[in-house]
Amino acid sequence: MQFRSFLPVMWRQSPLLGIALSGLLSASLLSNAAPVAVAGGVTSTWCTTRGGNAVASANGADCVINLAKTGSSQIAIVPPGEVIDPAEAISNGWTIVNDRAVLVVKSDATLTWLEAIADASLKYKAELVQIQSTSDQNAIFQLVTDWSRNGLFYWVGADSVGTSGNAQFYSSASYATSNLVWDGSTQLVAFSSGEPNNANGIEQCLEMYPSGLLNDLPCTEPPEGGYIAERRLPPLAPETVADCAILEGWYVASGLTVPWPTSRCCGYDNNAITCDNGRITGINLNDRGLKAPMPVNIGSLTEVTYFSTTGNGITGTLPASFGELSKLQEVRLYLNNIGGPLPPLLGLKSIFQMIISGNQFTALSNMTTLTTLRAIFFDGDPLSGRVDDMLPTGLQNCIFAYVGSTLGDIWTCGGYVPPICVRDNLPGPREGTEADGCPPKPPPATTTATETTTITTSTATQTATTTSTLAAPQVVGGGVTAAWCTARAGVVVDGTCRLNLVETGYSQLEIVPPGEFITRSDALSTGWTILNDRAVRAIPNNGITWFGAVAEASRTYKGELVRVQSPADQEALFGIVTDWSAADLKYWIGADSVLNVGTVLSSASYAATEVVWDSTTKIITFRDGEPNNFFGLEQCIEMQNSGLLNDDKCSQTDVIAGYFVERRLAPETSTMTVAVQPTTSTSTETTATVTQTETTTLTTSYTPTTSAVVTPTTTVLEATTTLAQATTTLAKPTTTAARPSTTTTAKPTTATTKTMTRTTTATCSSVFERCGGIGWTGPTCCRPGSQCVVQNPYYSQCLQVPNNPSCAGTYAQCGGIGYTGPTCCQAGFACVVVNPYYSGCSPV
Numbered sequence: 094m095q096f097r098s099f100l101p102v103m104w105r106q107s108p109l110l111g112i113a114l115s116g117l118l119s120a121s122l123l124s125n126a127a128p129v130a131v132a133g134g135v136t137s138t139w140c141t142t143r144g145g146n147a148v149a150s151a152n153g154a155d156c157v158i159n160l161a162k163t164g165s166s167q168i169a170i171v172p173p174g175e176v177i178d179p180a181e182a183i184s185n186g187w188t189i190v191n192d193r194a195v196l197v198v199k200s201d202a203t204l205t206w207l208e209a210i211a212d213a214s215l216k217y218k219a220e221l222v223q224i225q226s227t228s229d230q231n232a233i234f235q236l237v238t239d240w241s242r243n244g245l246f247y248w249v250g251a252d253s254v255g256t257s258g259n260a261q262f263y264s265s266a267s268y269a270t271s272n273l274v275w276d277g278s279t280q281l282v283a284f285s286s287g288e289p290n291n292a293n294g295i296e297q298c299l300e301m302y303p304s305g306l307l308n309d310l311p312c313t314e315p316p317e318g319g320y321i322a323e324r325r326l327p328p329l330a331p332e333t334v335a336d337c338a339i340l341e342g343w344y345v346a347s348g349l350t351v352p353w354p355t356s357r358c359c360g361y362d363n364n365a366i367t368c369d370n371g372r373i374t375g376i377n378l379n380d381r382g383l384k385a386p387m388p389v390n391i392g393s394l395t396e397v398t399y400f401s402t403t404g405n406g407i408t409g410t411l412p413a414s415f416g417e418l419s420k421l422q423e424v425r426l427y428l429n430n431i432g433g434p435l436p437p438l439l440g441l442k443s444i445f446q447m448i449i450s451g452n453q454f455t456a457l458s459n460m461t462t463l464t465t466l467r468a469i470f471f472d473g474d475p476l477s478g479r480v481d482d483m484l485p486t487g488l489q490n491c492i493f494a495y496v497g498s499t500l501g502d503i504w505t506c507g508g509y510v511p512p513i514c515v516r517d518n519l520p521g522p523r524e525g526t527e528a529d530g531c532p533p534k535p536p537p538a539t540t541t542a543t544e545t546t547t548i549t550t551s552t553a554t555q556t557a558t559t560t561s562t563l564a565a566p567q568v569v570g571g572g573v574t575a576a577w578c579t580a581r582a583g584v585v586v587d588g589t590c591r592l593n594l595v596e597t598g599y600s601q602l603e604i605v606p607p608g609e610f611i612t613r614s615d616a617l618s619t620g621w622t623i624l625n626d627r628a629v630r631a632i633p634n635n636g637i638t639w640f641g642a643v644a645e646a647s648r649t650y651k652g653e654l655v656r657v658q659s660p661a662d663q664e665a666l667f668g669i670v671t672d673w674s675a676a677d678l679k680y681w682i683g684a685d686s687v688l689n690v691g692t693v694l695s696s697a698s699y700a701a702t703e704v705v706w707d708s709t710t711k712i713i714t715f716r717d718g719e720p721n722n723f724f725g726l727e728q729c730i731e732m733q734n735s736g737l738l739n740d741d742k743c744s745q746t747d748v749i750a751g752y753f754v755e756r757r758l759a760p761e762t763s764t765m766t767v768a769v770q771p772t773t774s775t776s777t778e779t780t781a782t783v784t785q786t787e788t789t790t791l792t793t794s795y796t797p798t799t800s801a802v803v804t805p806t807t808t809v810l811e812a813t814t815t816l817a818q819a820t821t822t823l824a825k826p827t828t829t830a831a832r833p834s835t836t837t838t839a840k841p842t843t844a845t846t847k848t849m850t851r852t853t854t855a856t857c858s859s860v861f862e863r864c865g866g867i868g869w870t871g872p873t874c875c876r877p878g879s880q881c882v883v884q885n886p887y888y889s890q891c892l893q894v895p896n897n898p899s900c901a902g903t904y905a906q907c908g909g910i911g912y913t914g915p916t917c918c919q920a921g922f923a924c925v926v927v928n929p930y931y932s933g934c935s936p937v
Contacts, residue, residue, distance in 0.1 A: 133168045133207060134214030136267045140170065143255035160254060161295040162311050166207060173267045175218045177324045179360035180368075187324070189361075190232050192354045194324045195222055197236050197247070203315035206298040209248045210265070212320070219322040221250030223266040224274060224307075227283045233321060234305035246316030249307070250323070251275070251282065251299040253291070260289055262299060262309075268325065282307055329356050330371035337373070339388050340366070346385035372396035379425075380404040387431070392417040398443070401425035408432075411454075416440045427451040427470075434458065441466075450474065450492075455501070457483045476501040479529070480522050481508030488513050489582065489687070490722075494520040496708075506531035512582065513688065573602050573643070574698045581687040581694075592687060602640065610759035611651075624665055625925065625935065627758055629655050631669045631680060633751040639729035639743040642681045642752035643696070654683030655753035656697040657705060657713045661906070661933045666753055667736035677734065679741070681752035684713060684730040686720065686740065693720065693730060693740075697755075702863045704890070713738055858891045865889030877921050894920055901934050908932030 137147050140156030147154050152169040160166050177187070182194035189195075196217065204212060213219040224230045237247065250265035251274050262282070264272040274281040275289070285302055289309035296309035300316050310316070337358035341351045353361040359368035367375035374396050383402060386409025397418055403425050410433035411426075417440040425448045432453035438444075439462055450472040457480055460466065468490035476493070480503045484491065491514035494500035504525035515521040525531040578590030585591075590602045611621070616628035623629075630652075634645065639654075646652045657663050667673075670680065683696035684705055693706035693713070705712040706720070716733065720740035727740040731749070857874040858864045864881040865873050866889050875881050875891035883889045900917040901907040907916050907924035909931040918924050918934035925935045 133210035134171050134174055134220050134267060135168050135210065136173060136270070137170055139265075139267045139270045140168075142263065142270045143252075145255070158254060160207075160312050161297055163313055168207065168210070171214060174214065174220050174324055176327045177218075179326055179357070180364065182324065182326075183360050183363065188236055189326075189354070189357065190236075191225060191229050192357055193326055195233060195236060196322045196324075197238075198319045198322055199239075200319035203317055204248070204320065205315050206248055206252070206310075206312040208315075209320035213322040217322055217324070219324045220266050221248060222321040222323040223250045223264040223269055223272070224282050226281055230282055230301075230307075231305060234301065236321070237301075237318075239318075240303040245303055245318040246300040246308075246310075247318040248316060248320035249299050249301050250321075251307075252312070253289075253297045253309070254312070260291060262289065266323070284308065326357070333359065333368065333371040333373075336368075336394055339390060339393060340373075340376070340378075343383055343385060343388050346388075347383045348385075349382055367399075369396065375399040377401045378405070383407055386410070387412055387415070389414060391415055394418065396420060398422045402429070403448075404428045406430055411436055413437070419443060422446075422465075424448070427473075438463065459483055461485055472498055474501070475499065476503050478502075479504060479506060479525065479531075480514075481505035481510045484509075484511050484514065486511060489728075492519060493522070496520070504529050504531075519691075573604055575604065576702075577696075577698045578602075578604070580702045581685075602643065611756045612759045616756070616758070621756070622665075622669055623758070624662065624755075625658065625927070627656075627755045629666065629669065629753060629755045631666075631751060632754050634749075635751070636746040636749055637681070637752065638746060638749075639681050639685070639731075639752075646752065646754040650754050650756070652754040652756040653698060654681060654696050655755040656683050656695045656700055656703075658935070659712060659933060660714055661927060661931060663714055663732075663738070664736065665927070667732065669753070670750075673734040677748045678750045679731040679733050679739075679745075679748055680750055681729065681731050682738070683753070683755070684738075685743075686722070686728050686730075687743075699757075700862075703859075715739065862891050863889065864891050879921055905934055906931060907934050 135156050137154070137156070140147055140158065143156075143158050145156045145158035147170060148157050148167075149155075150167070150169070152171075154170045156168045156170050158166055158168070177194050179189055179194070182189065187194035187196045196219065198212070198217070200212075210221060213221060222233060224233065233249075239245065251262045252265050253260070253262050256263075260276060261273065262275040263270065264274055266272075273279050275284070282299075283306055285304065285306040285308050288307065289296065289299075291297075291309060295311045298310055298312040299307050300310050301321070302308055334356040337353075337356045340358055341355070344351045358366045358373070359371075360366070364375075365377045366373060373394050376394075376397060376399065379401055380403070383405040384407060387402075387407060389412045391412055392414025395418065398420050400418070400421060400423070404427075407426075407429040409431065411431055413436045416436050416438040419440055419442045421441055422443050422445045424444070424446070427448050427450040429452050431449075432455065434456035435449075435454055435458040437458050438460055441463060442465070444463055444466050446468040447466065448468075448470045450470045452474050454471070454474040454476060456476060456478045460469075460483060463485050464487060466485050467488060469484070469488065470490075470492045472492050472494050480493075486509070488511040491511055493503065493514060496519060498520070500520040503522040505522045506525045506529070510522065527533055573590045575585050575590075578585055578592070581590075581592055583590045583592040585604065588604050590604055592602070611628055613623060613628075616623060621628035621630050630650070632642075632646070632650070634642070637645065642654060646654055655666060657666065666682070684693050685696050686693045688694065691707060692704055695703040695705050697703075704710050706715070713730075714737055716735060716737035716739055719738065720727065720730075722728070722740060726742050729741055729743040729745075730738055731741050731745075732753070733739055856872055857876045858872045858881075859876055859879075863869060863871065864875055865883065869889070873881065873889075879891040880894055881889050882892045897917075897919055899915060900919055901915045901924075902919065906912060906914065907918055908926070910929050912932075916924060922934040924932050926932045
């Protein structure tokens, strides 16, 4: 070696064991040096190969050897170091290098070579690292991160003790004590230039330089870095060898070097490949350059639950054996070039999510029996052919193509397609024809109907007192109604709603009776806040799930999770919580995307199909980048401490502080006196109209209080009944309803002086509610200010009519102290005072 100053004092205290070690250089004193008792990981074989002798000691047996420079040294004989599981090793800071775990141990209290052996054994159940080749040496060199320090060196496991000073170095590992690593002809390790030189005949141990090369050094001279230790890995099971070989063959076929030691794929690259009991359970090899076709025997990885190989450019077709992975739960194959039709996949009995977008798949295979499948994505795949009666009924997310992306020629022949696959404005399948192989459609039925309608109104002239009550919406106290359930593709069974959630599978909610209204006075006296037409509260409950909040709101507060109707609503709710100081604090609100991740619905039972957010509707306000349905699992909505919203897992409990609950206000009543004149109208006609609409316009005079005697005034009271013309066109022959006769009678009467006009019409859907689509049996008309717009064959929705640019927008501000903008609202909306500083446009 190139000598450096070392051990400048006559004696020093061992930092590890408190043993006095001789630091003398004089050869004349070496024979008088006292024996050194060091506890370390050596075996009797290790001892005898170094010319030592095993002697009895308090430890059971020691190895007494003669080291150059110190004379006789005594080391405890202990069992070889224990093996360590690769996953455990990685989690504790070890690195897998060529079939063993390696750890760089830094030591401010510098250790001699023997002390390093003892420290590795006692602290880490390890030995000094055995360097197996020059490439192995380089890999170990890369593990040291602080080579910049001048004079830094690390002990490694090789020595020439017992070779009589010959330039022969053997591994110091107890399991490889006879392994020659360097002599004149064998050079498994690489030395610095001019080394080893065994200067003064006392350099018998090896250290690694900052250059990565080795040097021989006296075993008693401590380097300033520390040492490098290793632990062996368990013997490989045959199943592990077989599993790893499948992936290793894929790398080789792709022209790549296998990035792990042969058959040691488990734990590779921070668990990119996970194993359990010797079998591969997870594969996460994204963007690795695996361009070769997937191995045909990939189905032999029978324990795999997660399979992700995105962005590799994989070619060929999906092997038939892939459909035999019965434990596979999630597969991500997007952004590859896998083509051809999908093979039979009915063996995927545990599959939960399939993302196979961005490939070249040309046709579906039958997946109807995959009852666990919740999400599947085909976007960018040039699918063609029939797609009905091919997918399972439990899907909660499904996309054939996004708007603007290419969709292959796919069609249906009248069979079942999950509604979630044909939602919003996303491209979907067309209706198939006989040319596509669909069966011929039956001819349309011919219907002729005769209907006689008699309408009679006969009431004596009278003055009556009645009570007018606002129409009560059907409210469920935080539980769910059948409508709420079916709006989320759920099934009503034994009085409960059963949903298939992407994250947790089946969830079951009790269907409860309608909740109670609360009067304004009762709400204000019990801590509720009045917000528009309901009472709201923030309920603290740390760690409650979204469904837990739904249930508690119903049973404890006779309410439901709050419905956010506008940005002003959202701001007002945010102000109810007085302490948002905790980091990332969250409160659940009444909105969810259980049916469709691209559409957020109100969770209020009386507005179960109301869209509050989608690509065009923005009634509620999310934080930037949200909702993003992260990992396809986020379906419930929370308010964060910024006042903005975020989608989260419905089972999330971390930093959930509670939820917002609402109760509908009890309707108020008014009293009026009504006088009605009798009219009679009879009409008989023949028509093919199945439904006839009657509109009654009633003009009355009333007083706001009950009175038996009123001051007479002369007013004409008109009671007019009109049958609207109704025309229905059927297949030939066609019958058109005749216009009915109308009789109008006007007669003066005595009534009060104030006049009110009221028109009663058939119930129509509110803005954003459903108004049509295949299977829809509800209203097909929309309330004033909105119109029924077809979204897809299965769903039509009431949307607002085009805006009047001179008036405030929907849900926008229209008044308040300091406000200078427009004070009128769009059709179907009215300016409602929220507080002296804010009035907003709300639906009428």
